[in-house]
Amino acid sequence: MQAWGTVVVTLATLMVATVDAKIYERCELATKLEKAGLNGYKGYSIGDWLCMAHYESGFDTSFVDHNPDGSSEYGIFQLNSAWWCDNGVTPTQNLCHMDCRDLLNRHILDDLLCAKRVVSSHNSMTAWDSWSRHCSGHDLSQWLKGCHVYLKTDPKINS
Secondary structure, three states: OHHHHHHHHHHHHHHHHHHOOOEOOHHHHHHHHHHOOOOOHHHOOHHHHHHHHHHHHOOEOOOEEEOOOOOEEEOOOOEEOOOOOEOOOOOOOOOOOOEHHHHOOOOOHHHHHHHHHHHHOOOHHHHOHHHHHHOOOOOOHHHHOOOOOOOOOOOOOOO
């Protein structure tokens, strides 16, 4: 019976979070990423971030994906509950010191700060399988077409 209560509370929380969710337009997200200092951060361009976020969530802040190991991935960057946030269900390292449901709204500053922490880890962008499969080694300039944001890839910037 207590498990059922946990499920109801979790679903109710997710439903409330999706009310304030947003699916970003590509150029709108590019501008937010640039303003947050991610263009060139640890040697990765806005193109890297856009490509990864597209393949992870489709730019949808409310996207949640459940993994076979019991963990879940949350928000626009699909940050994993085993490592980066606490979903109150699965064991976690909670390296970003945050509640996973805070990653499900249109306010992505906390998502950006946590993603910067992920990229600063030893795995860098390879922490996201989709970046390794779809973005790494590809021409990413297409992601910025028409956005008035330009690729910056100097690894010395912000590192």
